[in-house]
Amino acid sequence: MDFPSPPRQQSAIHPPAHERVDESSLDYSHEPHQNLARFIVHAATPLNAEPQLPLLVEKYITPTNVFFKRNHGPIPDIHAEEHTVFIGVKQNPQYYHEASPPVEWRSLTMTDIMTKWPKATVTASIQCAGNRRDGLAKVKEVKGVIWGAGTISTAVWSGPRLCDILRDVAGIPTDLFHEMVRDFHVAFEADDHVHEDACYGSSIPLKKAMDPLGDVILAVEMNGRPLTREHGYPIRVIVPGYIGARSVKFLQNIVVQPQESSSFFQRRDYKVLPPWVNSTNVEDSWDSAASLGEMNIQSVICTPQDNEVITSSKPITAKGYAIAGGGRAIYRVELSIDGGRTWEPVDKIKQVPDKKSGMFWSWALWEKYVPRLDSNSELVVRAYDASGNVQPEEPIWNFRGVMNNAWSRCKNVIQMPQHNL
Amino acid sequence: MDFPSPPRQQSAIHPPAHERVDESSLDYSHEPHQNLARFIVHAATPLNAEPQLPLLVEKYITPTNVFFKRNHGPIPDIHAEEHTVFIGVKQNPQYYHEASPPVEWRSLTMTDIMTKWPKATVTASIQCAGNRRDGLAKVKEVKGVIWGAGTISTAVWSGPRLCDILRDVAGIPTDLFHEMVRDFHVAFEADDHVHEDACYGSSIPLKKAMDPLGDVILAVEMNGRPLTREHGYPIRVIVPGYIGARSVKFLQNIVVQPQESSSFFQRRDYKVLPPWVNSTNVEDSWDSAASLGEMNIQSVICTPQDNEVITSSKPITAKGYAIAGGGRAIYRVELSIDGGRTWEPVDKIKQVPDKKSGMFWSWALWEKYVPRLDSNSELVVRAYDASGNVQPEEPIWNFRGVMNNAWSRCKNVIQMPQHNL
Structure with a gap:
């Protein structure tokens, strides 16, 4: 192998030694x-x-x-x-x-x-x-x-x-x-x-x-x-x-x-x-096991949240994020309001590529209009990256608890006008 | 924008026109x-x-x-x-x-x-x-x-x-x-x-x-x-x-x-x-919908095959392939013999990176020793890529039928010695 030598401007330099502490x-x-x-x-x-x-x-x-x-x-x-x-x-x-x-x-x-x-x-x-x-x-x-x-x-x-x-x-x-x-x-x-x-x-x-x-x-x-x-x-x-x-x-x-x-x-x-x-x-x-590098495809519902009480009967806007590893773009985000039986694409996805490299290092923020939720509704989100990778429905357990990208769910949201409370 | 001009060695060249035919x-x-x-x-x-x-x-x-x-x-x-x-x-x-x-x-x-x-x-x-x-x-x-x-x-x-x-x-x-x-x-x-x-x-x-x-x-x-x-x-x-x-x-x-x-x-x-x-x-x-580019994470059981009759009661070796898009390595391949309830890693994975770039453009071929199959066994394979992406359990239907990377299953393999046939 033909390896280059680093330029020799300095010598006898050493970083300070670290000591392990209790x-x-x-x-x-x-x-x-x-x-x-x-x-x-x-x-x-x-x-x-x-x-x-x-x-x-x-x-x-x-x-x-x-x-x-x-x-x-x-x-x-x-x-x-x-x-x-x-x-x-x-x-x-x-x-x-x-x-x-x-x-x-x-x-x-x-x-x-x-x-x-x-x-x-x-x-x-x-x-x-x-x-x-x-x-x-x-x-x-x-x-x-x-x-x-x-x-x-x-x-x-x-x-x-x-x-x-x-x-x-x-x-x-x-x-x-x-x-x-x-x-x-x-x-x-x-x-x-x-x-x-x-x-x-x-x-x-x-x-x-x-x-x-x-x-x-x-x-x-x-x-x-x-x-x-x-x-x-x-x-x-x-x-x-x-x-x-x-x-x-x-x-x-x-x-x-x-x-x-x-x-x-x-x-x-x-x-x-x-x-x-x-x-x-x-x-x-x-x-x-190999060390992790790139992130996997991920999406999460940020609002509403589990068990949230919304004091209005008006339609709401569900919001969240999605991201893929390695600079891959988010290809699609879908929301279900029936626990994952049926899916619709979200209304809006904002993901900004890097100005210079064009890579998608930043998340996508998404929004979807939801006409009305009741106690049986269950919101679920799933995203696709530009390579067609999707999230697993169920979490894949591992002892260190890393890389969980199962479908994100939101249950028990109660929506009612304030005068009913 | 500052775009370069192509070198001007040739001019008045045109490819032959294509005509659409019935x-x-x-x-x-x-x-x-x-x-x-x-x-x-x-x-x-x-x-x-x-x-x-x-x-x-x-x-x-x-x-x-x-x-x-x-x-x-x-x-x-x-x-x-x-x-x-x-x-x-x-x-x-x-x-x-x-x-x-x-x-x-x-x-x-x-x-x-x-x-x-x-x-x-x-x-x-x-x-x-x-x-x-x-x-x-x-x-x-x-x-x-x-x-x-x-x-x-x-x-x-x-x-x-x-x-x-x-x-x-x-x-x-x-x-x-x-x-x-x-x-x-x-x-x-x-x-x-x-x-x-x-x-x-x-x-x-x-x-x-x-x-x-x-x-x-x-x-x-x-x-x-x-x-x-x-x-x-x-x-x-x-x-x-x-x-x-x-x-x-x-x-x-x-x-x-x-x-x-x-x-x-x-x-x-x-x-x-x-x-x-x-x-x-x-x-x-x-x-x-955006055009597809990179492949998604994929793995398949190639042998045995659905409904195969194996004329031996000896242990078999299940084999298949796995591949990810974008030159990402295969991180792990797991096989289940009980329909996806429990999983074990395969015994052997061969994936050769590109000699020059080190990218993983080629598939991984994997093998796993399977002691014995009976009519209730169901083999299932799933792979992880180096970015932690996994395959979905169920197929995600789309009208053009592309990018199907659901868990690959193999059922109804009958294993019996020849004299029983």
Whole structure:
């Protein structure tokens, strides 16, 4: 194999070592102030909170203070002027089988990152792989935060393209057919502390990072402002079309390497485990399942909600979201009001492709006029992506409770005029 | 918009005009000889035949004489030395809204095509969008050949990359972010006669054609030999990851244009129509549905077959195929022997990525040891793609009977030793 050498401008640089800490030693005394009035808070330490579903469909771009909050440890308090991003390349094939091959490191200040490369702006939805885990928890015990359907949000992200930085700093070829680009991975590590590992970490295929149509950026802005602390300040990865776990926040280290990340969050989490795996045998099962990347086809009813009482007998408008992985467009969204026996297309779908690449990284918001609901009505939504993929009717249970994209249902909505209450 | 001009080497070139003919005037007197002994022949004129399912899983690369045969008219008898491929560009935005904007044409001989660009070799499965239409026909009347699950096959295709030819001959930018690449289409026309339109035609997004990872080639060879007549001699398009309808055979014209192809086969066929569309209202419905591109997640049991009598009480090996669209890998294949109540992963999956791009354009062939079947057993297969997409349990009926990827079932297999018969 003919691998390029990274440009040799720097040497003897090493990122600071991370040390694994006990859960009891994690310091939550410096958490940023959060207004969580309209959130469902699953945990305060680490902060895990999802917005109430009707908030999600109010605007196509989710306001920053409505965006879901997913953390694995204390939210770091990083000073951007002191922050360094380290880029390492483990590229010599002779070291492939060593546990810790030598790495050549380069370092970038935040000023470097914000001034040396063109700023790209990508609008992308981020969805946690555990979105709708509650639907799988109803089938059987699962491991993880029991999220509803609110761990998805859409923002405008800005920062340099990762492919530009890897080309210039690490000498990674821009030829998408290069063996290294085809076969290697790029791993990310956060400047944080979590109890599962020394820090949060994850990786994506190098091909996704180098593909101009992949739109992977190192975001320093969210919705036109610097990132807020809970969303990754001062810098995070945005991997459009992938599960949220790959969009690593508080980014510190980037390593190009022949294998995927060895992080807990890449190897022992975020996998669809086979149906016979449960809490008794899960530890033996991780290696046999592949890590997740792209999202699957998904749609959810955000309003009305289960058991909602609507104080009017007028027709209502059902609303929700739909999204597919990998930048694929939503092809069709259908709503049923009789529990899935008959279906009609929704009246309106808004999905905006990326201005530059034309990829569909953002959700579709849909609406449908519903003349009247009674106690027997059951709303169900299902979506098709542009590749003809559809959602399964029933949830497919897996122990980690990920990738639930069963038909979304809404029952027991009571509609009556106020004077009848 | 800043569109490039194609290089001006040629002028006053026009492809020969096609004339639409009546079905009764189509000339089937020059069809090539075919050995159809192991095929299910749905029609002889035009020739539409699928191999028996067990043949498909005998080899990873389908032998050319086993490959399914899908035609819309007589198989042309083209002499390669006289064949010309015409390339036209309708690129001036001022003509966007004209029905027939002026086209600048270039022409290439087969010698040009085979000598002027590097030969690429891509192994890809081709699947008809109507594969498994029989499963939808059981639900309600559908329009089209009632195919079983055999209209999929895998071959090694060789020829120049379409992106190289479009770059050099039509001046198409290689920048995947260029507005023209992002928004335009490339339309193909065949040198043939069909009754639905003046010729067979179809289009794909220009982005797919120009994406190095798209692997679109103009194939002149199949499995190391010149194309056979029924598979598109002397030249055909291969669009990996897409429904077979886009891999236009007997290629004559290539046009880069702002809209998708106006061909019958792009606009009035190969669409998933909404569930209320049937033979009485289909003519009003075509424009509201998008054209299909990528395939959806699919898997099929090829052996044993429904109602098969196995003259042995020994364990058997169930075999089949699985494939996803867009070059996505197969993540897992599961088999049930109790009609879908419980599932186990299959024992073996073979799926070979493209040697150069690493994309998964070819099917996965899978195998699973099954200890014993009795008359109550029902085999069911389902697959997951690398994006976590799964197959629906029940078929989703649509009038054109396309994209059926419901769980594949196999019932009433009788297993008994020969002496009991």
